[in-house]
Amino acid sequence: MQQPKLATIEDVAAIAGVSIATVSRAVNEPAKVADETRRRVNEAIARTGYTTNAMARSLRMRRSKMILILAPDVGDPNFSNILVGLETEASKRGYGVLIGNTQNDPTREADYLRFISSNQADGLILLTGHLPFGLSLDEAVVRPPAMVAVNEPVPGDLVPFVGVDNFEGARIAADHLISQGHRRIAFIGHSTSKMVNTLREGGYREALNNAGIAIDPMLILDGDGTTESGRQAAEHMFVRDVLPTAFLCVNDATALGVIIALNARGYDLPRQFSIMGFDDISFASFVTPSLTTMKQPRSKIGEAAMNLLLAVVEGREVEQRKVLLRSELVLRNSVSRLGLGAR
Template identity: 80%
Template sequence: MQQQKLATIEDVAAIAGVSIATVSRAINEPTKVADATRRRVNEAVAKTGYTTNAMARSLRMRRSNMILILAPDVGDPNFSNILVGLETEASKRGYGVLIGNTQNDPERETDYLRFINSNQADGLILFTGHLPYGVGAGDGSGTRLPPMVAVNEPVTNSAVPYVGVDNFEGARIAAEHLISQGHRRIAFIGHSTTKAVNGLREQGYRAALAGAGLHIDPRLILDGDGTTESGRAATEQMFVRDVLPTAFLCVNDATALGVIISLNARKYDLPREFSVMGFDDISFASFVTPSLTTMKQPRLKIGEEAMDLLLALLAGETPARTEVLLRSELIVRNSVSRAARE
């Protein structure tokens, strides 16, 4: 039986009625080709089976056209919409994505890096806030260092490019909104010495209070790890101390939910007796009682910008910016009202 001849790029060009260079652009840089032309090329590729050959050539070039995403928790409400942006931008440029749910486990994180070692992934998107365990600097001490971009949580003390929301500015705007409603004793729930995002949001809170000439009471700044339980526990701690604010600025919406749960359990009338402000605008924010006033992250845009930056690095380009900070948007709902007392 005669072996079928493998299709070539010339075959695709002939069927599509375009040049070889146009076929190459349509496959490798589809956004630079007109829609009608790209469709003709894709139809010719499907008809000839040329995709198989293109994949084999990619392997010979030690490129996979896949991006590995490392996330500590894919159940994080912020993750899914950012992922949509990442996938959308990757797909436009002929890339796919692999998702590694690390669960903050160093062994799982190291295990996922096999995709880098075996050339099954070309670059990394990091949601973890740190360099992957097992990544070396190309000195033979570990996995080679691939192009990487951090998302949501910057990698401190590193040169890893970062894309996220302007946490300082967003928290400053949130605190200023509370101040504009007459609040003078504003608690901050989410102090952390390890999480960069928490630190930036606390700095924004402090800047807003200082700008308004308000005293920053350290007793109103409580630790929080971003979970609902940490918000509930911090609120209970304030009642034990008998040091109460009129408003709570929470490091994220999950923390704000914990605050609301604690205050509702004590039968307080919200927001008349206490105002609560979140950050992120995750899916449940509009469904809690009272509905949550918060700062909305442009999650889709964050994903698109992060993937665009990573693919520029993979192409050997020098990005114009290695830190992309996007603005958050104040979303006014029902959990904040005028201060009734001081």
């Protein structure tokens, strides 16, 4: 029995009414082809079965057209909208995504890296803030995969980064509290291991220094970004009997913990204490009082990160290895002007 003839790129071009070069671009660089043209090419590919041939060519090029995303916790409210941006941009360019939920487990990270070593993924998006366990950037040992860090930079500036300007965002947040008359402003989220925390604390310190406000070490407390760490930090303030008039929290989850602790003690918020968050995650507008915070453009972060990674994957020249987007001050009800009713 005679085998059916395999479809060729010429067949696709003839059915779609475009040139062979246009078909090639639609398959390999879909973002460079008009939507209507790309639709006709895709329909022709579906009719002819040329998809199989395109996949075989991709394998010969050792391209999987898949991107591996490593995240410490896919339940993190920051993750979903970043993922939307990552996936949207990848899809436009003909790539798919694989999501690895690492739970900060070195064994899981090493397991996920097998997708890279076995050519099942062309590049890595890191939301973990560190290199995966067992991965070296020493090209003398092994050529490292294309990588971009998102949301939290990897120490050493060796991995391209896309996120918000955490230092500047925290400075704006602290400036807002200062503009409302606050001088005793606590920072909840000190950390020696998380760069995001360090950058945001740096912005807080810069704002106080610029305003001529002495920094009180007693008003800077550790925090790991969880709601419980915020609650514990607020309680610790009362144990110390060193109280601020306002709290600048390293993120919204921490701010929620502070609000829970103060509400439990019966304080009238924000009349007696103001609370400022960072990130503008989904619950920020639903807590009582609704949270004044700094909004991250998470979808745009995802899109910019995927664009940068695919430039590296495809061997195109990269102009910027660090892309910092601006966060936006969102005014709600958790911050008020310092007055006679406040501490």
